Amino acid sequence: MLVVQKLPWANSLDVTRRVEAALDEMRPGLPGYRIDTTIFRPATFIEMSIDNLTESLLVGGLLVIAVLWLFLYEWRIALIQRNHHPIVP
Numbered sequence: 001m002l003v004v005q006k007l008p009w010a011n012s013l014d015v016t017r018r019v020e021a022a023l024d025e026m027r028p029g030l031p032g033y034r035i036d037t038t039i040f041r042p043a044t045f046i047e048m049s050i051d052n053l054t055e056s057l058l059v060g061g062l063l064v065i066a067v068l069w070l071f072l073y074e075w076r077i078a079l080i081q082r083n084h085h086p087i088v089p
Contacts (some may be wrong), residue, residue, distance in 0.1 A: 013046055013047070016042070016043035
């Protein structure tokens with residue numbers, strides 16, 4: 001078992017990508033050995049969190065526009081109000 005520890009100030013996603021690239025380069029020289037990088041991969045949690053946050057921000061922005069449209073009955077005004085009150089960056 002090979003365990004790679006990153007330094008506290010290192011980027012987890014970058015370290016994971018580089019370690020996986022290095023393991024892919026080593027794979028042809030290690031016949032008969034099974035290399036599994038999915039057992040403990042902290043980058044998976046980070047990637048899923050970023051994807052969920054992006055989706056939540058998009059849905060939230062659409063809901064804000066929908067609620068403004070329902071109250072104002074004009075889609076142009078709803079878009080203008082959304083731009084003047086940036087709830088979603």
